[in-house]
Amino acid sequence: MDPQDEAAYAGRVRAWADHLRDGSRQTWTEFLGTPAAPADDRGGAPLPGAAQLELVRRLADADADLPRFADLADLVLTTAGPGRGLVDTPLPWPSSRAVGTPPVEPDRLPAEELLRASAGVLARLLAPEADLAPPRPSRPWRPWRRGFTLLGAPTTVELVRTALLERGLREGGARTTWFVLGGPLEDLMAQRWSARVRAGAGLRWQRLWRTSATNDRLPPGIALASIAQHVADEFDPSRVHVVLAEDPTTTLARVSEVLGVPGGPLEPRADVLATDLLRRVNPVLGLAIGDVARRHVVDRVWPQISAGEQTAPLGAPLAHLDWAIAAGERMAGALSSARYAVHGDPAIVVPTRRAGVRRAPDPDDVLAHALVVVGRAWRRYTERQP
């Protein structure tokens, strides 16, 4: 491009950015088809990136009622996408350079690029949450109540724990009853993945499986038979119960039966997309505000990050399915011959070769979820900073 053409290109990109700031959903190609306004000279200010521009467009497309949209657009346009990816992707232009990064239609950018940009934006929107005081859970001391201790599948543990505390039971204590909660192995791995990511890891679903399969070892936190065996060896095996179920309501019913309290319905939690989004935000947010603050923020905003997800559970990646089945069979075998109580059928832990199962998060789905989460985070942000 000659300098004059370069200036025309820059002017057009800036004009599109302004148009998007006003809430337009026009693509770059559509915008190029409209008459050009007079040249816009803003000196040497850097041009916004293609991913940032397209993210603004998608945000407007996802939610036309976002408050102070121009401010959100400015925030997006000035936030670099963290991590590794395409560098300075130019937009298509009649006289594009033959060298350098090839131009890409912004609406055809890979979802991963838009997710990188979203992760940077979310980190900026969530960072101020660190200034709010962390919530203090109330823990009434009721030594006369029956005690329970839950281990195993992390999300199920959280759900059942909350339900039991609401029923007035207490956690721990000298005569506690130990429950090791579990279900299908792929669900256990998904829960483990979610817990690790919320604790700060930037781990991918596929990587979790690859590491476990390569080492032929399940993550210790969900190795149900080993956990139950350890507790039975340390304490009284008659107070150890492994509870296997496909959903949290059945798990709660079985636990409640042992403890002699009423069960009740529990909403299963789907958080595949939220987990895959958070694992991208974690390192950026941690660097921005430190790990302790990051934990507080995630504890506080996790319900908003994961709300509204309807995704089906993930299956083991195909490359590791054989290992998953073998590991599941080993676990089921160990549970079947145990000297502690097992509630539920151990066979449910073994994965099956079902067709039509998603075996990794789809970046397009994660991006669609990210657009909703950015919108929610922006609303919270504007409420606190009117």
Next chain:
Amino acid sequence: MGQNAPMPRRVFLHIGTPKSGTTYLQERLAANRDAIAAQGLTYPGTRTGNHFEAALDLIEERWAGQREVARGQWPALVNEARKAPGDVVISHEILAAASTAQVRTAMSAFGDDEVHVVLTARDLGRQLPAEWQEKVKHRGRRSFGRFSSTVMQARRTNPDVWFWRVQAIPDVLTRWGNGLPPDHIHVITVPRPGEPQEVLWQRFLGVVGLDPDREYADTTDLNPSLGIVEAAVVRRLNKLLAGKGVPRDVYVDLVREVVARDTLARRPDQIRAVLPARRWPFVEQVTAEWLDWLEGAGVDVVGDLEELRPERPDYTDGSWIHPDKPPADLVADAALEALAAVIEDIAPTHKSPVRRLARRLIRG
């Protein structure tokens, strides 16, 4: 267009990790102080020549009584750095241990400057044995087996576990990167074994903005590692000397320097400590998490992240020896060499305690 604002001064804080070639880089910086100053980068001098005392003063570790000696050295180093005409590099690997509050203290000293954090990093499979033998050189008596199981059972963000405090890359960078733009955080990977140390130096030069094509004075590694035979000698010595009241300076002078650094570490054909096969799952799992973190964090990676992935050795060819079970005859040979070196060292002065003391004082 208005007048250009002056470029802020850049302060490079090279914070670790220990056993990742840091001593080599520091020696090389010191040996080339004038050459790098001519390019606008100051490696500030201190009363001991390096930044150990300043780092110790900042992180407030006891360090066998050295903390008292080091008091006031961090502000002194900051003063030196402030006097520098251009960019500054501060380097010590124990800075990796700083808490979030200590990092804030460190950063507040450079409020108007553009601070860059630099971390040299080596794969965890090599770091575990390397940290163990480093502990042995600091009077450690624990076997490799006990050391590694303690480390692996600990929470990786537990500030009481020194190994993770200085080696857990995401945790160290999260403490130090608090609020810095990710592109001001540079992770330099240490090349695989067999590659020249010069590669590490070149990577470091690139980060701190020095000319890589210039000639720089070379140095020898003053903190070489011990093999399993040599580490066994020092560890047994440590056990025998425990509770005998040997003062720190005598230990440093005779054991760490004469025996370990100048004699045992120079022995040819050493058998390197390598993790037992059953420890690899752990190492690979932790590494996988770290790599995902580093890829997502957007920090500047210099080198290749693949170099942080440990290479599992071949355990089937029968050459692997457990680090706690080196061949007894080799240990006896090494012990005798160590004894000979000590005798040789004290021989010229053994009749004159005054001369001996004077000699130690001169050595510092």
